[in-house]
Amino acid sequence: LGNTVGVIQRASLHTYLFFHQGYVADDIPDRIPLDVQEAALVFKPNTRFSLVNDKSWSFMVASKEGFLRLGPNGRPFATSFNHQLHCVNAVRFDYTVARDGLVTDEKELKAKLGHINHCFQFLRQSILCKADNTLVPLEKYNGSIVLNGFGGPPHRCRDWAQIRHFVENN
DSSP: OHHHHHHHHHHHHHHHHHHTSOOOTTOOOSSOSOOOOEEEEOOOOOGGGOTTOHHHHHHHSOGGGGEEEETTTTEEEEOHHHHHHHHHHHHHHHHHHHHTTOOOOHHHHHHHHHHHHHHHHHHHHHHHHHOOOOOOOEEEETTEEEEOOSSSSOEEEEOHHHHHHHHHTO
């Protein structure tokens, strides 16, 4: 609890300092005013996030679709974190729509593909930006050597729950 109070106090101070800047025209901060703590995460399968579970996936994107307002004029922003979640969810959703043949209108399909292309580009660059160097174990599967993306050592991550909390409260 003491650590949580300290984190909240730091976030409040940063928020106060951050909000008293203008953020107009080209005056754009590079990140939210929050000292995000490190967290360890062991990757494991999670059936809750199947391709067809829209409810679980929509929960992952913060309320207000991950948008927040900063500065005295309430300038709108989004975090890359929320944009990444939006893109993963959009790729998932549009994949299932295409797989099941639910979009037949060529104009609508073109629009979806344009958005998904944007998302693939954004996700590729986001992955390159973070460049997680955690080792992934190799395993034998049906006589082949395959990468097992689950288990293995913990990944050193940032505490996404802190970011989500900040976004939801701004």
